[in-house]
Amino acid sequence: MRKKIAVLPGDGIGKEVIQGAIDVLQTVGRYYHHEFEFQYGAIGGEAIDQFESPLPKETIDLCRQSDAVLLGAVGGPKWDRNEAHLRPEKGLLAIRKELDLFANLRPVQSYSSLQETSPFKGDHLEGVDFLIVRELTGGLYFGKPSERLRDNGEEAVVDTLFYKRKEMERIIDTAFQLAKKRNKKVTSVDKANVLQSSKLWRDVAEEVATKYPDVELEHMLVDNAAMQLIAKPQQFDVIVTENMFGDILSDEAAMLSGSLGMLPSASLSSNGLHLYEPAHGSAPDIAGKQIANPIAMTLSAAMMLRNSYQLDEEAGAIEKAVKHVLEAGKRTKDLTYLNRFVRTNEMVEEIKEALADDFAILNIMEAYA
Amino acid sequence: MKPKNIIEKIWDQHVVLSEEGKPDLLYIDLHLIHEVTSPQAFEGLRVKGRKVRKPQNTFATMDHNIPTKNRYQLEDEVAKKQIRALERNCHEFGIELAGLDSEDQGIVHVIGPELGLTLPGKTIVCGDSHTSTHGAFGALAFGIGTSEVEHVLATQTLWQHKPKTLKVEVNGELKYGVTAKDVILYIIGKYGVDFGTGYVIEYAGDCIRNMSMDERMTICNMSIEFGARAGLVAPDETTFEYVKGRKYAPKGEAFSQSVAYWKSLNSDEGAEYDQTIVIQGEDIAPMVTWGTNPGMVVPVDESVPSLSQAKDEKERTSFKRAYEYMGLNPGEKIDHVSVDYVFIGSCTNSRLSDLRNAAEVIKDKHVHPSVTAIVVPGSQSVKRQAEKEGLHEIFIKAGFEWRDSGCSMCLSMNNDVVPSGKRCVSTSNRNFEGRQGKGARTHLVSPAMAASAALYGHFVDIRKIKISSFTS
Numbered sequence: 001m002r003k004k005i006a007v008l009p010g011d012g013i014g015k016e017v018i019q020g021a022i023d024v025l026q027t028v029g030r031y032y033h034h035e036f037e038f039q040y041g042a043i044g045g046e047a048i049d050q051f052e053s054p055l056p057k058e059t060i061d062l063c064r065q066s067d068a069v070l071l072g073a074v075g076g077p078k079w080d081r082n083e084a085h086l087r088p089e090k091g092l093l094a095i096r097k098e099l100d101l102f103a104n105l106r107p108v109q110s111y112s113s114l115q116e117t118s119p120f121k122g123d124h125l126e127g128v129d130f131l132i133v134r135e136l137t138g139g140l141y142f143g144k145p146s147e148r149l150r151d152n153g154e155e156a157v158v159d160t161l162f163y164k165r166k167e168m169e170r171i172i173d174t175a176f177q178l179a180k181k182r183n184k185k186v187t188s189v190d191k192a193n194v195l196q197s198s199k200l201w202r203d204v205a206e207e208v209a210t211k212y213p214d215v216e217l218e219h220m221l222v223d224n225a226a227m228q229l230i231a232k233p234q235q236f237d238v239i240v241t242e243n244m245f246g247d248i249l250s251d252e253a254a255m256l257s258g259s260l261g262m263l264p265s266a267s268l269s270s271n272g273l274h275l276y277e278p279a280h281g282s283a284p285d286i287a288g289k290q291i292a293n294p295i296a297m298t299l300s301a302a303m304m305l306r307n308s309y310q311l312d313e314e315a316g317a318i319e320k321a322v323k324h325v326l327e328a329g330k331r332t333k334d335l336t337y338l339n340r341f342v343r344t345n346e347m348v349e350e351i352k353e354a355l356a357d358d359f360a361i362l363n364i365m366e367a368y369a
Numbered sequence: 370m371k372p373k374n375i376i377e378k379i380w381d382q383h384v385v386l387s388e389e390g391k392p393d394l395l396y397i398d399l400h401l402i403h404e405v406t407s408p409q410a411f412e413g414l415r416v417k418g419r420k421v422r423k424p425q426n427t428f429a430t431m432d433h434n435i436p437t438k439n440r441y442q443l444e445d446e447v448a449k450k451q452i453r454a455l456e457r458n459c460h461e462f463g464i465e466l467a468g469l470d471s472e473d474q475g476i477v478h479v480i481g482p483e484l485g486l487t488l489p490g491k492t493i494v495c496g497d498s499h500t501s502t503h504g505a506f507g508a509l510a511f512g513i514g515t516s517e518v519e520h521v522l523a524t525q526t527l528w529q530h531k532p533k534t535l536k537v538e539v540n541g542e543l544k545y546g547v548t549a550k551d552v553i554l555y556i557i558g559k560y561g562v563d564f565g566t567g568y569v570i571e572y573a574g575d576c577i578r579n580m581s582m583d584e585r586m587t588i589c590n591m592s593i594e595f596g597a598r599a600g601l602v603a604p605d606e607t608t609f610e611y612v613k614g615r616k617y618a619p620k621g622e623a624f625s626q627s628v629a630y631w632k633s634l635n636s637d638e639g640a641e642y643d644q645t646i647v648i649q650g651e652d653i654a655p656m657v658t659w660g661t662n663p664g665m666v667v668p669v670d671e672s673v674p675s676l677s678q679a680k681d682e683k684e685r686t687s688f689k690r691a692y693e694y695m696g697l698n699p700g701e702k703i704d705h706v707s708v709d710y711v712f713i714g715s716c717t718n719s720r721l722s723d724l725r726n727a728a729e730v731i732k733d734k735h736v737h738p739s740v741t742a743i744v745v746p747g748s749q750s751v752k753r754q755a756e757k758e759g760l761h762e763i764f765i766k767a768g769f770e771w772r773d774s775g776c777s778m779c780l781s782m783n784n785d786v787v788p789s790g791k792r793c794v795s796t797s798n799r800n801f802e803g804r805q806g807k808g809a810r811t812h813l814v815s816p817a818m819a820a821s822a823a824l825y826g827h828f829v830d831i832r833k834i835k836i837s838s839f840t841s
Contacts, residue, residue, distance in 0.1 A: 324409065327412075327413070327416065328409075328412055328416070329416060353450075356447055357409065357447075360405050360433075360434075360447075360782060361405060361406050361496070361514070361515055363780055363782070363804075364405060364406060364433065364497050364498060364780065365406070365497070365498050365512060365514055366799075
């Protein structure tokens with residue numbers, strides 16, 4: 001296969017981890033005989049510096065000409081005091097709107113080898129394996145009005161949680177389709193005892209559920225969901241929720257994976273051009289020090305192979321290599337209390353070596369049945 | 370007592386634990402390891418603080434990754450790492466290693482029998498698909514994955530579902546120019562690569578009975594390409610004769626006692642099999658694979674099959690893809706196909722008798738100017754014996770490269786790689802896309818067929834060549 005991938009490194013550690021992911025993809029391409037063509041574009045703070053826009057037209061055009069988009073991370077103290085339209089984060093929100101990336105997927109898995117650094121006791125996390133499906137182009141982050149104002153002369157501010165019914169339908173439908181291929185359970189998270197938007201969300205969920213008779217639907221209030229993620233994370237298969245709720249819950253869920261540095265994500269578009277980025281941000285405090293964990297970005301690249309190109313075997317090879325590296329005791333700084341950790345590029349080399357080893361074994365053990 | 374076949378006998382003699390609905394736990398007599406599938410397994414032991422349960426039942430060698438020339442100038446980083454790892458692991462865990470500088474070193478499935486480690490009635494495993502080779506001795510031998518390697522190292526046992534049994538009876542005689550390699554290629558071609566799935570095969574019949582140990586090993590080696598888990602031949606005088614006196618084989622009184630036990634392994638009169646197929650040796654011709662799995666094979670005097678000969682839509686699709694990858698047209702005559710590389714080696718056909726067969730064909734002749742030909746003996750022991758007989762001079766004079774032992778071009782993990790688009794005639798066991806290098810085109814044949822292709826620059830029906838004392 002020959003595929004064109006738009007690469008948007010962004011700011012901070014985004015640059016460091018995306019290089020690692022590209023290395024790994026090229027390794028996979030070599031073994032499995034695929035050609036990946038990478039073209040770079042600017043986004044976030046870097047784009048503001050170069051093009052005076054957090055999402056320049058050139059970048060959008062590049063994405064539209066590609067099969068998939070890999071995004072590092074955006075943001076940094078340098079641009080913190082800019083006006084709203086010149087903030088790096090605006091680039092992120094803009095690209096999601098431009099490409100209509102309405103569904104954000106965050107898989108959450110526990111790694112038994114990371115157990116010692118988990119904030120949880122013993123085997124509390126055994127068997128954790130779920131997917132958070134977060135609505136990404138509507139809800140509280142995009143609703144208008146979103147502004148400061150004067151209310152009877154007094155300073156006030158307003159944000160809006162706005163959804164069209166069809167926006168809710170499509171994200172909930174996506175969740176059911178994913179659940180169908182997994183363990184057939186959807187947990188719809190809302191705040192229906194307080195919010196009107198949640199009340200409609202719940203109704204829509206019930207309607208969509210009738211189209212998937214073999215998938216179980218349960219409703220959960222978001223505050224309870226926050227507790228359940230800690231108390232009994234094994235109960236979840238697919239969680240579907242609004243934009244802001246999803247943002248908070250998926251960062252909380254990241255701790256179940258051992259670190260924010262482990263968590264990949266995929267943002268699915270309605271037209272097949274999907275975007276893949278790690279759940280973590282640009283981490284300006286550790287940028288340039290080569291201590292960032294490249295696994296989240298690398299697993300995001302694996303999600304790209306699976307969701308954009310249906311290369312399940314190749315995606316599995318990357319995931320397996322990551323697992324092997326962790327089982328062999330290799331850790332980046334975020335994954336260990338000890339002073340024994342590897343640098344970003346060393347972790348990437350370990351993953352590439354594990355891929356090579358696994359591929360060699362596959363070559364030797366290949367059989368028919 | 371219900372009559373049992375040899376597979377059932379060996380299985381029942383090795384079951385440690387058996388529960389309804391679960392795989393059986395089998396004791397493993399011999400665990401062979403090599404540098405590629407063992408590092409992760411040893412690392413797993415280390416991380417969990419475990420020892421190797423029975424180092425004395427474990428034997429290691431280096432074969433897959435190592436260069437076949439300038440062996441001590443290891444350039445490949447991955448190979449270096451794996452070789453160091455194996456040395457370290459064997460030292461740390463107390464396992465005997467036939468390393469690069471050992472006179473016992475060779476392809477794992479060649480040295481096991483040579484050293485008398487492979488014996489009738491044993492359960493033998495290795496992290497390699499072609500472990501079935503050892504079945505030639507009446508052993509139950511199969512390939513296992515890396516996590517299973519770790520399990521065997523730690524416990525000397527393995528969970529396995531009891532297999533179904535398939536009897537492949539080859540009767541009659543093989544005609545001039547037809548070898549054991551052609552027999553197994555013929556069977557896979559006739560029945561397809563999935564036919565043996567879920568089975569362990571017993572090869573029987575007078576044609577098999579008349580074969581030497583090397584020939585039986587060639588047959589058992591390719592059992593996996595038939596889809597089977599393992600394949601074996603019941604031991605007999607030929608087997609005992611081969612084993613006698615080998616380095617790790619029982620000696621003296623112990624040997625006689627062993628022979629008595631080994632004789633009892635034969636399938637009982639009236640033993641049943643889940644399936645039986647019967648082949649006539651006379652029906653078999655020298656074979657050449659044309660496609661991208663061992664089942665895509667035809668006799669050398671025939672042609673690349675056309676789409677209409679495919680049995681269903683799925684096969685039609687794979688034929689189309691194979692024509693393209695292999696650069697062949699349906700209907701093209703095999704003996705018109707010209708070749709670029711010739712590789713005589715691999716655990717299928719790299720033993721002394723294989724080298725002798727090839728040498729007979731090329732003696733006093735020269736490799737075609739457009740062909741690059743290499744011979745990789747299966748072990749340093751085979752290499753030494755071949756040199757004693759002057760075979761290496763025959764090969765070198767004819768224009769072959771004479772190498773040190775290793776898996777080499779069978780799967781091109783080392784730097785013996787076939788360039789993209791080039792056609793390689795190989796005595797190995799797999800012709801998958803990219804097996805010998807990205808874009809490399811592989812044709813599987815017997816050693817004599819490989820040798821004649823090297824001389825003529827294209828495939829040749831060796832039945833038409835007079836070879837003075839050619840014996841199959």
